[in-house]
Amino acid sequence: xxxxxxxxxxxxxxxxxxxxxxxxxxxxxxxxxxxxxxxxxxxxxxxxxxxxxxxxxxxxxxxxxxxxxxxxxxxxxxxxxxxxxxxxxxxxxxxxxxxxxxxxxxxxxxxxxxxxxxxxxxxxxxxxxxxxxxxxxxxxxxxxxxxxxxxxxxxxxxxxxxxxxxxxxxxxxxxxxxxxxxxxxxxxxxxxxxxxxxxxxxxxxxxxxxxxxxxxxxxxxxxxxxxxxxxxxxxxxxxxxxxxxxxxxxxxxxxxxxxxxxxxxxxxxxxxxxxxxxxxxxxxxxxxxxxxxxxxxxxxxxxxxxxxxxxxxxxxxxxxxxxxxxxxxxxxxxxxxxxxxxxxxxxxxx
Numbered sequence: 001x002x003x004x005x006x007x008x009x010x011x012x013x014x015x016x017x018x019x020x021x022x023x024x025x026x027x028x029x030x031x032x033x034x035x036x037x038x039x040x041x042x043x044x045x046x047x048x049x050x051x052x053x054x055x056x057x058x059x060x061x062x063x064x065x066x067x068x069x070x071x072x073x074x075x076x077x078x079x080x081x082x083x084x085x086x087x088x089x090x091x092x093x094x095x096x097x098x099x100x101x102x103x104x105x106x107x108x109x110x111x112x113x114x115x116x117x118x119x120x121x122x123x124x125x126x127x128x129x130x131x132x133x134x135x136x137x138x139x140x141x142x143x144x145x146x147x148x149x150x151x152x153x154x155x156x157x158x159x160x161x162x163x164x165x166x167x168x169x170x171x172x173x174x175x176x177x178x179x180x181x182x183x184x185x186x187x188x189x190x191x192x193x194x195x196x197x198x199x200x201x202x203x204x205x206x207x208x209x210x211x212x213x214x215x216x217x218x219x220x221x222x223x224x225x226x227x228x229x230x231x232x233x234x235x236x237x238x239x240x241x242x243x244x245x246x247x248x249x250x251x252x253x254x255x256x257x258x259x260x261x262x263x264x265x266x267x268x269x270x271x272x273x274x275x276x277x278x279x280x281x282x283x284x285x286x287x288x289x290x291x292x293x294x295x296x297x298x299x300x301x302x303x304x305x306x307x308x309x310x311x312x313x314x315x316x317x318x319x320x321x322x323x324x325x326x327x328x329x330x331x332x333x334x335x336x337x338x339x340x341x342x343x344x345x346x347x348x349x350x
Contacts, residue, residue: 007103022172026248030166072114115218117309119169176348216336267299281306
């Protein structure tokens with residue numbers, strides 16, 4: 001974009017896009033450190049896109065300046081050449097730098113709680129790149145494909161973080177749906193392969209067997225994720241990660257067959273392995289929710305890397321109905337804790 005073009009466009013129309021958050025299983029296996037060296041056990045990651053969306057809006061602002069506002073963060077503004085990538089909003093600033101966007105106010109508005117471990121920052125990155133793509137097409141340029149939006153969001157995030165990051169959050173945000181994501185076994189393979197696990201016609205059946213709770217405690221993924229990476233790099237817990245990869249595949253296979261009991265067993269096995277490596281994946285509240293789920297013959301899993309944020313449950317319809325009441329009782333005494341009423345989002349980036 002030529003200097004000043006975007007600001008002029010935004011003075012005549014607001015550009016807005018949105019992308020869905022996700023719940024997941026088999027996370028961390030979407031990091032190259034893991035999926036290349038574990039390729040012999042076919043690592044994959046599973047996620048469900050939710051109708052909790054993150055919106056990115058582009059508004060005009062002072063020439064030469066970039067301002068970013070997002071709920072849960074203090075607004076920041078800087079000259080385009082001085083934006084900090086180390087700030088809590090650094091990823092958004094890095095994307096603005098990529099597009100050399102000045103004279104702009106970026107507003108990020110999420111329907112999910114801040115730091116809820118539902119893929120928020122990566123989802124926001126996909127939505128923001130989508131907004132810039134939409135602006136570029138308004139100015140006569142070519143749109144950015146969903147695949148390239150994912151890769152751009154991932155590569156920018158990976159380039160500014162101090163720990164390796166995965167790519168599953170960006171994929172759920174861009175494509176939506178209920179999918180397994182398979183990772184390349186050789187460098188010249190495509191960077192990801194999408195396999196639909198449950199189609200749109202069966203979303204109601206799955207939704208009736210899901211529950212999602214926010215534990216009221218903000219999530220910080222880099223501590224736990226970084227610990228997993230450091231352990232793996234040092235040669236520790238390799239057999240555990242092989243079992244996590246196999247368990248994730250077992251979970252996906254069970255879901256495809258609508259074998260809910262098998263799916264519950266596979267999730268709880270995956271969670272037990274991760275808890276052995278890092279007991280802190282569940283906060284005290286999360287552990288209470290997990291125990292209630294197991295008592296009701298359901299599975300309970302932290303979202304993302306755990307350590308706060310959200311917990312999701314899976315089980316037979318009647319078991320989930322009973323678990324809902326139990327979780328409501330637990331969360332009633334937790335400041336900010338609540339059940340999140342969600343549906344499954346078929347479409348990704350709009």
